[in-house]
Amino acid sequence: MPELVIDPALLPKDGRFGCGPSRTRAEQLANFVSEGAALMGTSHRQAPIKDMVGEIRQGLLDLFRAPEGYEVILGNGGSTAFWDAAAFSLAKRKAQALVHGEFGSKFASSLSAPWLESPTVVKADPGSRAELYLEPGVDLYVYPHNETSTGVIAPVVRVVGADDALMLTDATSAAGGVDFDLAQTDVYYFAPQKNFASDGGLWIAIASPKAIARIEEIAASDRYIPEFLSLKVALDNSRLNQTLNTPAIATLFLLNDQIKWMNSQGGLSWAAARTKESSDLLYNWADNHKLAKPFVSNPDHRSQVVVTIDFDESVDAAKIAKILRANGVVDTDPYRKLGRNQLRVATFVATEPSDVRALISCIDFVLEHM
Numbered sequence: 001m002p003e004l005v006i007d008p009a010l011l012p013k014d015g016r017f018g019c020g021p022s023r024t025r026a027e028q029l030a031n032f033v034s035e036g037a038a039l040m041g042t043s044h045r046q047a048p049i050k051d052m053v054g055e056i057r058q059g060l061l062d063l064f065r066a067p068e069g070y071e072v073i074l075g076n077g078g079s080t081a082f083w084d085a086a087a088f089s090l091a092k093r094k095a096q097a098l099v100h101g102e103f104g105s106k107f108a109s110s111l112s113a114p115w116l117e118s119p120t121v122v123k124a125d126p127g128s129r130a131e132l133y134l135e136p137g138v139d140l141y142v143y144p145h146n147e148t149s150t151g152v153i154a155p156v157v158r159v160v161g162a163d164d165a166l167m168l169t170d171a172t173s174a175a176g177g178v179d180f181d182l183a184q185t186d187v188y189y190f191a192p193q194k195n196f197a198s199d200g201g202l203w204i205a206i207a208s209p210k211a212i213a214r215i216e217e218i219a220a221s222d223r224y225i226p227e228f229l230s231l232k233v234a235l236d237n238s239r240l241n242q243t244l245n246t247p248a249i250a251t252l253f254l255l256n257d258q259i260k261w262m263n264s265q266g267g268l269s270w271a272a273a274r275t276k277e278s279s280d281l282l283y284n285w286a287d288n289h290k291l292a293k294p295f296v297s298n299p300d301h302r303s304q305v306v307v308t309i310d311f312d313e314s315v316d317a318a319k320i321a322k323i324l325r326a327n328g329v330v331d332t333d334p335y336r337k338l339g340r341n342q343l344r345v346a347t348f349v350a351t352e353p354s355d356v357r358a359l360i361s362c363i364d365f366v367l368e369h370m
Ligand SMILES: Cc1ncc(COP(=O)(O)O)c(C=O)c1O
Pocket: 019, 020, 077, 078, 079, 080, 081, 103, 144, 146, 147, 148, 149, 170, 171, 172, 173, 191, 200, 201, 202
């Protein structure tokens, strides 16, 4: 029995608000049972699975309105594996990395590989962000589109004048929930356990012709590249609608289902409007509550897919998260290493704005009764 029982009339239809793995849609799972289950336990080298990978690749080009020549590459290991793959197959000599939280920082460390010069790190305090700048000798500029640990969004824009360099966007938690122009980056990569409402373990990268040329150039050089982390190997396999090694079939099915759903609803602009509506509800609530405020003070830096709310010291946010969890409203805890008196709420596309309204009512109820 929870220490405080929330009025059941206030509860959201679906109580999952975590930043990943995040909620799947009931229809997606129903489709998996009716159509996907038969694919389980069948070869990923045969037509049914390869056709599904082909649909995913085309569906993503449609969703992101990809300019001519952009290609979808995929492989196993999640975005973390992609960081190392990028260090092997995309960085030539030196990178510049934007860091204002845990994930940007992890990507910057994987670019500190022994065969590269130390990256320039452009740092900002968690909860804010800085800007990349043109730097001679840098051939790769990297940044998180959405810093999941803090809920800070960055614009997808090229560094002016960096025409010979590549732009790399870690879109793990932004992809599919935030609108942008793909022509403004060379590699937009992510994993499917967030807006795509699937499971972890896969990475997906949409690469420009310039990025593909870089992958080919480095593969032809004498740099040692482990096969698992070679983007040239991944590219060759992806063009055949395959992955180098065995993928999780269920993950692919759920990803494909979500892409088809998003495209049928109106694509990226529709998805972004929905996450904006959900996140605005939370930011407006926090802005107007005497015990809460948005952690990200600059409204322009606030994420529409990951909302972080600080609480007054008279309120124990961890206790709110614990009571919510005991009532089936889960994963509103802040990023574990941020160490703030905070709730963090994912407002990914699968979440209906009405569920965010219900969550707010639940938080109000807990604040009143705890
Ligand atoms: C922005 C960002 N980058 C990278 C990762 C790591 O992704 P994965 O767990 O798929 O390796 C995450 C995970 O939450 C993330 O939010």
